[in-house]
Amino acid sequence: MSIAEPLTQPKQHEVSDQPRINDFVIHVATVNGSGSQSANTALLRAIMQMGIPVSGKNLFPSNIQGLPTWFTIRVNKDGYLARKDHVDVLVAMNPETAHSDVMKVPAGALVVYDQPLKLDSLRDDLTFYAVPFNDLVKPVVDMPKLRKLVRNIIYDGVLAWLLGIDMESLEIAIQKQFKRKPKAAELNIKAARVGYEFAKDNLPAQNKFRLERMNKTENKILIDGNGAAALGCMFAGVQVVTWYPITPSSSLAEQLSDYMTRYRMDPETGKATFAILQAEDELAAIGMVLGAGWAGARAMTATSGPGISLMAEFSGLAYYAEVPGVVFDVQRVGPSTGMPTRSMQGDVLFTAVLSHGDTQHIMLFPNSPEEIFDMSLEAFDLAEHLQTLIFVMSDLDLGMNMWMSDPFQYPQKPMNRGKVLSAEDLEKIQDWGRYKDVDGDGIPYRTIPGTHHPKAPYFTRGSGHTEYARYTEDPVEFTKVLDRIKKKYEKARDILPAPVIEQDSNARIAFISYGTSHWPVVESRDILRNEHGIETNYLRLRAYPFNKQVQDFIDAHDRVYVVEQNRDAQMLKLMRMEFTPEQIAKLRSIRSYDGLPMSSEHLLTHFFEQEKA
Amino acid sequence: MEKTTNASSTKTRPQKVNRIGLDLNFYKGEKTTLCAGCGHNAISERLIQAFYEMGVDPYQVIKLSGIGCSSKSPAYFLGYSHGFNAVHGRMPSIATGALLANRSLLGVGVSGDGDTASIGIGQFVHLMRRNLPMIYIIEDNGVYGLTKGQFSATADVGSKLKTGLVNEFPAIDTCAMAIELGATFVARSFSGDRKQMSAILKAAIAHRGLAMIDVISPCVTFNDHEGSTKSYAYVKEHDEYLDEVNFVPYFEDITVDYEPGTTLDVELHDGSHLLLSKLPEDYSPFDRKKAVQRLMEAHEKGEVLTGIFYVNPDAKTLFDIMHLHDTPLVELPEEKLRPSREVLDEIMDDLK
Ligand SMILES: Cc1ncc(C[n+]2csc(CCOP(=O)(O)OP(=O)(O)O)c2C)c(N)n1
Ligand code: SF4
Ligand SMILES: [Mg+2]
Numbered sequence: 027m028s029i030a031e032p033l034t035q036p037k038q039h040e041v042s043d044q045p046r047i048n049d050f051v052i053h054v055a056t057v058n059g060s061g062s063q064s065a066n067t068a069l070l071r072a073i074m075q076m077g078i079p080v081s082g083k084n085l086f087p088s089n090i091q092g093l094p095t096w097f098t099i100r101v102n103k104d105g106y107l108a109r110k111d112h113v114d115v116l117v118a119m120n121p122e123t124a125h126s127d128v129m130k131v132p133a134g135a136l137v138v139y140d141q142p143l144k145l146d147s148l149r150d151d152l153t154f155y156a157v158p159f160n161d162l163v164k165p166v167v168d169m170p171k172l173r174k175l176v177r178n179i180i181y182d183g184v185l186a187w188l189l190g191i192d193m194e195s196l197e198i199a200i201q202k203q204f205k206r207k208p209k210a211a212e213l214n215i216k217a218a219r220v221g222y223e224f225a226k227d228n229l230p231a232q233n234k235f236r237l238e239r240m241n242k243t244e245n246k247i248l249i250d251g252n253g254a255a256a257l258g259c260m261f262a263g264v265q266v267v268t269w270y271p272i273t274p275s276s277s278l279a280e281q282l283s284d285y286m287t288r289y290r291m292d293p294e295t296g297k298a299t300f301a302i303l304q305a306e307d308e309l310a311a312i313g314m315v316l317g318a319g320w321a322g323a324r325a326m327t328a329t330s331g332p333g334i335s336l337m338a339e340f341s342g343l344a345y346y347a348e349v350p351g352v353v354f355d356v357q358r359v360g361p362s363t364g365m366p367t368r369s370m371q372g373d374v375l376f377t378a379v380l381s382h383g384d385t386q387h388i389m390l391f392p393n394s395p396e397e398i399f400d401m402s403l404e405a406f407d408l409a410e411h412l413q414t415l416i417f418v419m420s421d422l423d424l425g426m427n428m429w430m431s432d433p434f435q436y437p438q439k440p441m442n443r444g445k446v447l448s449a450e451d452l453e454k455i456q457d458w459g460r461y462k463d464v465d466g467d468g469i470p471y472r473t474i475p476g477t478h479h480p481k482a483p484y485f486t487r488g489s490g491h492t493e494y495a496r497y498t499e500d501p502v503e504f505t506k507v508l509d510r511i512k513k514k515y516e517k518a519r520d521i522l523p524a525p526v527i528e529q530d531s532n533a534r535i536a537f538i539s540y541g542t543s544h545w546p547v548v549e550s551r552d553i554l555r556n557e558h559g560i561e562t563n564y565l566r567l568r569a570y571p572f573n574k575q576v577q578d579f580i581d582a583h584d585r586v587y588v589v590e591q592n593r594d595a596q597m598l599k600l601m602r603m604e605f606t607p608e609q610i611a612k613l614r615s616i617r618s619y620d621g622l623p624m625s626s627e628h629l630l631t632h633f634f635e636q637e638k639a
Numbered sequence: 640m641e642k643t644t645n646a647s648s649t650k651t652r653p654q655k656v657n658r659i660g661l662d663l664n665f666y667k668g669e670k671t672t673l674c675a676g677c678g679h680n681a682i683s684e685r686l687i688q689a690f691y692e693m694g695v696d697p698y699q700v701i702k703l704s705g706i707g708c709s710s711k712s713p714a715y716f717l718g719y720s721h722g723f724n725a726v727h728g729r730m731p732s733i734a735t736g737a738l739l740a741n742r743s744l745l746g747v748g749v750s751g752d753g754d755t756a757s758i759g760i761g762q763f764v765h766l767m768r769r770n771l772p773m774i775y776i777i778e779d780n781g782v783y784g785l786t787k788g789q790f791s792a793t794a795d796v797g798s799k800l801k802t803g804l805v806n807e808f809p810a811i812d813t814c815a816m817a818i819e820l821g822a823t824f825v826a827r828s829f830s831g832d833r834k835q836m837s838a839i840l841k842a843a844i845a846h847r848g849l850a851m852i853d854v855i856s857p858c859v860t861f862n863d864h865e866g867s868t869k870s871y872a873y874v875k876e877h878d879e880y881l882d883e884v885n886f887v888p889y890f891e892d893i894t895v896d897y898e899p900g901t902t903l904d905v906e907l908h909d910g911s912h913l914l915l916s917k918l919p920e921d922y923s924p925f926d927r928k929k930a931v932q933r934l935m936e937a938h939e940k941g942e943v944l945t946g947i948f949y950v951n952p953d954a955k956t957l958f959d960i961m962h963l964h965d966t967p968l969v970e971l972p973e974e975k976l977r978p979s980r981e982v983l984d985e986i987m988d989d990l991k
Pocket of ligand 3: 753781782
C-alpha cells in the first residue's frame with residue numbers, strides 16, 4: 027500500500043451537540059397514497075427557495091395505497107446530492123413503521139410524530155415532538171376526504187418552525203406545487219400555517235439543526251430525470267414514441283406526452299407533429315420504433331428491465347438490419363420482477379449484447395437531469411448517424427427523484443439526420459449498396475420508403491444479406507457485412523460522449539463510475555481528501571463502448587475502483603472483456619445492490635476494506 | 640441493386656401501361672424460391688396484377704412481413720417498393736411504426752397462419768382494433784410451412800400431419816376474430832380463385848382503414864393426407880429415386896372460378912377437399928353481427944365461406960384518432976419538430 031497516512035475507517039455517525047446549519051437529513055415516514063408526496067416535494071422546494079442545496083429521494087413501495095413509504099431530504103450546504111445512510115430529523119406518520127423507524131435513528135436525532143403513536147416512551151436519547159395532526163386538521167377543512175389529503179402538509183409547517191424555514195418560502199413552494207389548482211394551494215397553505223402556529227405555541231425550540239438562507243440555488247430548477255429526458259426528446263424533434271407502462275419509466279412517456287400536446291401541436295393546422303402510442307407490450311413498442319426509424323422518423327421507447335428482456339429479438343434486428351432508434355432504460359432492481367420501485371444499474375451487461383448471435387449495442391450513461399436532457403438530444407443524432415439503437419441507461423434514482431439542476435441549454439447544433447440518400451442523390455450515384463462502406467467509417471447510406479427513384483427501394487431483413495441488401499447464405503458475403511458493422515461500432519468509440527476525467531494530481535488511486543453512482547463518488551473523494559489526506563483521481567464514463575481514454579486512465583494508476591450499483595460488477599466485467607491483463611489487474615470493485623441509491627458511507631466502508639487488505 | 644425486371648425493358652418492346660404509365664413488369668419482384676404450386680405464389684401474382692391495374696405508385700408502397708414461407712413472398716412482388724421482413728409474428732408493429740412515420744405510404748403486409756394466429760396473435764389483435772390503414776394478408780395453409788409442417792392454430796379439428804398426429808384443438812377463425820375486434824374490412828378468399836382475389840385486393844387497396852384478407856393458400860409440401868394418391872407418402876413409396884429429405888413434389892397451380900352464391904368442391908394436391916362457398920351478390924357487408932353469423936353457419940356446414948364479409952368505410956382510422964398531421968411526419972421540417980428557444984425558457988421558468 028502506498029498511502030502516506032494510515033487508513034482509518036470512516037467515522038461512525040452520531041449527532042453531536044454542535045448546531046448543524048444547512049447540513050442534515052430529514053426522513054419522512056408516511057403511508058403510500060396519503061398525499062405525502064406533495065407535502066414532501068413542497069418541503070424540498072421550500073428549502074431550495076431559501077437558497078440551500080437540497081436533494082430528495084423517495085423510497086416507495088410497489089403499491090398504490092396503504093404501504094409504507096419514506097422520503098429522505100438531504101440538506102447540504104456544499105451541494106452533495108448523494109443519499110445519506112443516517113437520519114437527523116425523523117417525521118413519523120406511519121403507525122406500521124413508527125416503532126422501527128424510531129429505533130433506527132442515531133442518538134440525538136429529533137422525532138416529530140403523530141401524537142396518538144406515543145413514541146416518546148421508546149427511547150430517551152432522542153428529542154420528541156408530539157403533534158396532534160387529527161385535531162389540527164379539523165378546523166382546516168370539513169370534508170373527511172380532504173382532511174386526509176391536507177393532513178400531511180401540516181408537518182411542513184411544524185418543520186418550518188422547528189428548523190427555521192421561513193413561512194414565505196414554504197408558501198411559495200406550496201403555490202408552485204399546486205400551480206394549476208389554486209383551491210388546493212389555498213387549502214394546503216392554510217394547513218401548513220396551522221402546523222407552524224401550533225409548533226410555535228407548543229413545541230420547545232431547538233438549535234441543533236437549523237436552516238439558514240444561502241444563495242446557492244439561484245436560477246436552479248427542480249426536476250426529475252424522466253421529465254428531463256422527456257424534454258430532451260421533445261427538443262430532439264422526436265416524431266414517433268411508443269411505450270408500454272412500467273415503473274420507473276412510465277412517467278417519462280407520460281411527461282413527454284404532456285409536453286408534446288402542449289408544445290408540439292402545429293399551430294397552423296392544430297394537428298400533431300408526432301405520434302405517441304401506448305403499445306400492447308414492449309415487443310410491439312420496440313417493433314414500432316424500428317418501423318418508424320426505418321421509415322425515416324426519429325423514434326423512441328422508454329422501458330425498464332423486464333421490457334428490455336422482451337426487446338431482445340428486435341434489438342438484434344435493429345443492429346443487423348441497421349435501423350435507428352432510441353431506447354430509454356430506466357433501470358430498476360432485478361432479477362425478474364425484483365423490486366420494481368427501487369433503483370439499480372442492473373441492465374448494463376445484458377444490454378451491451380442484447381439479442382442472440384454477435385450483437386453489440388451502444389449505451390449512454392447520464393448522471394443528472396441536465397445530462398439526460400443533453401444525452402437525449404445526442405442519442406437521436408447518434409442513432410441516425412450510426413443507424414443503430416442507442417440505449418440511454420437511466421435508473422429509478424435519476425428518473426423518478428426530484429433533482430436540483432441548472433436550467434437546460436437550448437440545442438446548439440442542428441439535427442444530424444445521418445446518411446440518407448434522396449432521389450437527386452441517387453441520380454448522381456452509379457452504384458449504391460445499402461450495406462456498403464463508402465466513406466471508410468463503416469457507416470452505409472440508406473434510403474427511406476417513399477423515395478421516388480428506381481434505385482431507392484431495397485429489402486430490409488434480419489436474415490443473411492449482402493452489401494446490396496440481397497438475401498445470402500454465402501459465407502464471404504455474409505461476413506463482409508458483419509465485419510463492416512463491427513468496424514462501424516469500433517469507430518463509434520471516438521464519437522460517443524467522452525468520459526469526464528478529473529486527474530489533477532499524481533494520485534495512485536482512482537475511481538471510475540457512471541450514471542447515478544457518480545454522486546457518492548464525488549462526496550467520498552472530498553472526504554478522502556479532507557478527512558484522510560488521500561488524493562484520488564476520477565473518470566466518469568458516459569458511454570459504452572469505451573474509448574481509449576479509459577485505458578490510458580487505468581494505466582496511469584495503481585488501483586482503480588469501479589463504483590456501480592449492481593451485484594455482479596457489470597461494468598467491470600465489460601472492461602475485462604477488452605482490457606489488457608495489466609489493466610484488469612488494477613481494477614477493484616465497489617458495489618451496492620440493495621435497491622437504495624449508494625451512499626458515501628457505503629462506498630468508503632468498502633474502499634477502506636479493500637485498501638487494508 | 641439487381642432486379643429481375645426494370646423500367647428500361649419498356650424501351651425494347653412497347654407494352655400496355657396502367658394509368659400512371661407503368662407496365663406490368665414494374666410490379667414484379669424477384670423470382671420466387673417457394674415450392675412450385677405453393678398457394679403463396681398465386682397470391683403474389685394476384686398482388687402484382689391488382690397493384691398494376693389499380694395504378695398504384697410502387698414507390699409509395701411498403702411491403703411488410705413476419706417470418707415463414709408466406710412472409711418471404713414480399714420479395715417476389717413489387718420489386719420497386721421498399722420491403723421489411725421483420726421477426727416472427729411481429730410485422731404489425733413494424734407496419735404501425737412505419738405508417739405513423741409516413742402516412743402517405745400504402746402498407747401491404749403478408750403473414751402466415753402461424754405468424755398471425757400463434758406467435759403473432761397479440762400484435763394481430765391490436766392491429767385490428769387500431770384500424771391502421773393498410774392491407775393485411777394471411778396466407779393461410781393451416782401448417783407451419785417453413786419449419787416443415789407442424790400444425791398451426793388455423794388447422795381444422797381432425798386434420799392430420801404427416802407424422803400421423805391429429806389436431807384436436809379448434810381452429811381460430813381469423814376473419815370472425817377480426818370483425819369482432821373492429822377491423823373495418825374483412826374478407827376471405829382462395830389463392831386459386833383469380834377473379835375473386837383480384838376483386839377483393841382491389842377493394843382493399845381502395846379501402847381507407849385496415850383491410851384484413853385471409854387467403855386459403857394450400858401448402859403443397861406439407862398439407863398432407865394419408866391415403867391420398869398425391870400425398871407425400873404415396874409419391875415417396877412409388878418413386879424409389881427420390882432424395883427423401885429434399886423431395887418436393889411438383890404440382891400445377893389450382894385455379895377455380897365459380898359464381899357468387901354457389902359452393903364449389905375443390906380437390907387439393909393432397910387429395911383433400913375444400914368446400915368453398917361464395918357470398919351471394921346481394922349480400923350486404925355492413926352488418927357485423929350478420930357477418931359473424933354467416934361465418935359460424937358456414938363453419939357448421941363444413942364449408943369455407945369466401946368473399947368480403949364486412950366493410951366499414953367510415954370508421955376513424957388510427958391517424959384520425961391520433962390527430963396526426965396531414966403531412967407525413969417524416970416530411971415535416973426541423974422548425975416544426977424542435978420547439979423554439981422561448982418554449983424552453985418558458986418551461987425552465989416554470990420549473991424554478
Ligand atoms: C421467435 C421464432 N420462433 C420460431 C421461429 C421458427 N419459425 C419460422 S417460420 C415458422 C412458422 C411459419 O408458419 P406460417 O406463419 O404459417 O408460415 P408458412 O411457412 O406456413 O407460410 C416458425 C415457427 C422463428 N423464426 N422465430
Ligand atoms: S413448404 Fe408449403 S408453404 Fe412453404 S413454400 Fe412449400 S408449399 Fe409453400
Ligand atoms: Mg402456414
